[in-house]
């Protein structure tokens with residue numbers, strides 16, 4: 237039972253709320269005590285709040301006697317994580333009123349004669365019906381976070397790739413920074429995290445829900461050019477997936493795999509250290525960053541795990557095996573990834589000039605995501621910005637030898653689609669698609 241109350245918790249509540257869907261509620265708050273009354277309403281109450289859009293949210297409210305008399309409550313929106321949200325409680329005759337200050341919410345309901353059912357209205361902005369049932373421990377919903385599991389679930393949808401950002405350094409309203417999501421076993425894994433990835437993930441929530449996404453997996457970074465990593469700053473706070481498959485904030489582990497330092501450039505660990513110093517805080521009284529003090533705000537700190545990778549198998553769980561292979565780009569280190577799941581092999585080129593490593597990794601793979609830069613470099617080869625990239629003419633030859641079942645072109649700089657497609661078609665007769673943001677393959 238919590239006995240302390242913390243009052244200075246308002247600013248980050250707004251951030252936490254912004255991380256949630258429009259129907260969301262969540263935030264820590266203050267205990268206030270109220271008058272006790274005759275009917276015994278202590279114990280666990282639960283019911284489902286049905287927002288106008290999206291799935292129902294299961295609400296658990298635990299009412300208990302407060303020290304010194306009166307009643308208090310803790311509210312849990314268990315589909316949005318299990319943080320406890322203190323509430324004030326009053327009981328007058330059959331009427332139960334609760335105030336949940338930090339989410340600006342109230343509840344008012346009427347008890348039935350047995351004090352088992354509470355019929356009422358939850359208001360946070362708009363009023364919504366919320367009927368609660370007084371339940372025994374045996375039938376109470378589990379308010380703990382769903383345990384992270386790498387076990388593939390029975391009846392889970394097959395592996396899917398979803399484009400969160402087609403990328404190229406030039407982002408537009410239609411093209412976010414480079415990021416490809418691969419969904420397997422209810423987990424979404426990211427491959428690169430360019431600018432705007434979090435918005436696309438939120439836009440993709442209905443699609444992710446259809447794919448039964450419940451967890452945010454590691455983020456794999458091909459190389460450390462900023463068009464592939466700017467989104468890491470935002471994701472370091474927003475990296476939870478709730479039960480409606482929405483991306484939200486709220487701390488917890490954040491795992492990244494990427495290149496180490498080379499030739500005077502920072503590695504992924506250095507980069508995450510800097511981001512942590514700027515935005516995140518570590519547990520412990522003396523290790524707070526200069527940014528927002530999450531402890532005061534009762535927000536779990538993020539634990540960042542950044543791992544520097546080398547070619548070979550870099551990650552394996554029950555859903556997938558990820559193998560990194562070296563490609564040839566302008567950065568001192570650049571990788572492509574081969575992702576093997578129970579039903580598919582997906583290869584992601586990253587930024588690269590044409591290399592045999594992509595061909596070997598794919599070798600008849602299901603999906604090949606390959607970058608492209610312009611149509612033809614001509615006999616003199618690539619110049620300027622085109623260096624370290626692959627022309628459409630070269631990509632046709634790569635695809636012919638790699639034999640993907642489906643070639644998906646992304647990160648296509650200076651794209652001129654009809655001319656590029658024509659050039660690719662001269663060598664490759666298989667399926668070719670120019671990716672758009674939010675496409676699913």
Ligand SMILES: [Zn+2]
Pocket residue numbers: 404405414461463464587647
């Ligand atoms: Zn790039």
Ligand SMILES: [Zn+2]
Pocket residue numbers: 459461565587
């Ligand atoms: Zn690059």
